[in-house]
Amino acid sequence: MQLRTVRGAERHGKLGEKLDMPKDFRATTLERAIGRSLAAWRNERAFSLAEAGMRVGFSSAKLSTMENAVQPSAPVDIMALGYAYRVPTTEWQAVVLQAQHAERSRSDLRRVEVFDPAADFVSLVFEATWLRAFTTDLVPTVFHLAGYTNAAMQAGDPERTARWAKVREACSARLTDKDPLVVQAVFPEAVLWQVVGGPRVMKAQLLHLMEVSEHPAVSVQVVPRGAGAYPAMGSPFTLLGFPHRQHNEVAYMETFLKGEYVEEPGLIEQCTRQFTSLQKIALSPGESLELIAEAAAEL
Template sequence: MGKPFRPTMLERAIGRTLGDWRKDRQFSLSEAGRRVGFSTAKLSMMENAVQPSAPVDVMALGFVYLVPAPERQQLVANTEHARRLRRPSAGEMGVLFDAVGEYGRLELEASSVRAFRIDVLPGFFQIPDYITALAKADDPLRAAVVAEQRIALREVRRQRLTDKNPLVVEVVLCEAALRQTVGGPRVMRAQLLHLIELAELANVTIRVMPFAAGAYPAVGSPFTILSFPHEQHDDVVYLQSVRRGSYVESPEERGPYMVRFTALQEIALTPCESLELIAEVLGSF
């Protein structure tokens, strides 16, 4: 028996897009399957990336859903590329889909997030004023639009922290992330108070890497590890630069990140000590 199918981030993005196309047409799985000649089970497996999608099937669905030709052709090209990636001569993944845009949706699907941050707080911890200040500093011309999008996503993220099956969050923050005055003292006071409130949730664990710790694993390299409830969806490591995001998916490549995150947790302050330091920094603003 061969290895069970494990979808790549690209294949999961393809499945998600197929689901979006169907919902835009307001078709149920059974109605869509009847129109294209697929069983409901096959269509569900394609949308959930339980099996690889064939380019011809994606093309057929695009016609049935009346998707504009350029968008339909792009997804077919993505599907062909995903199939090539499974061959020994596969090239790099990530050039045909928006890794940064997909991250927000992956985070909402995740069962747990482990994040290491150096000088900025994770998105799911940020308050609106902190988000707006970051957007203005990074991209002044698009700040209003970017901030609006991120604040809307923040509301969904906030719900994930407190819903029936809450997202489990483990974070290691460098002390610099607490002391970087984003948006001014007033904003930082509100932001740190919010951080303390979140730390009281049973599913949220915050550890701070103090300046006094000196050198530590993964120095200068923030990263996020996402885990998922579906047994066929492996853990993935997300990395982001100024303009591009990327995913580390193979067990051999993501392993070092897992090891380093555990080491970071061991070196950082305990959750109780971390709260004390956060309160201390709060008092300085």
């Protein structure tokens, strides 16, 4: 596409039409990143807004709104800027792809949420053959006692409390199956000394953890304080595997805001590597059991 073609399209309304955005428009972080890329292209070439506008046939005002993400940047407009600024093809194509994704994402935001991973997670626990949990602040949900869950939630999130109770019940039921759920858990030592719910509740939770860790299908490992920094630090996650070949492994992550599934094979492989590294750094199951008993005795 030559520059005169871009300008001609602009004059005929095929490019650069100013969007009539609603007053409540708010740019996403991706749209803001796109704007920064456009500004960087222009600044790298030392073009003023007026000079850049003349080259592509856009007004200075339009370029400013694009760079500052006051309105979405249309993919065709980004393409025009890429040609006008002589940006390397692969570079402007990458930003065009970002803009196309931003358009789809903005459309998705207007849709009604039809699937809630947090609510669905308990079903996956029932279906799974193995579960690997890494937590950073609490005992893994699958091993919770009711009092510990209630204390952790501080009665501030009844829906989440109910979901965690169902996950705990699902795991308990699966451990008594003919083919029990294989559970591997890793968490830092600090979890043992965080007295959630007071000494009585915490001691009961630790004793329960000791009891369940003796189940042949359960492995509990603690990352000792002396280990220093460790893989996935501050980023809890749960991995699940399933009996059917058609069902891929899934990673589940949850915050107080929402739950989220990760299903891309490459990302699952990263989670698997992180968990394996955690197991290598952590104490053995036997050593971990001794540490849990020590923490319980202190309460």
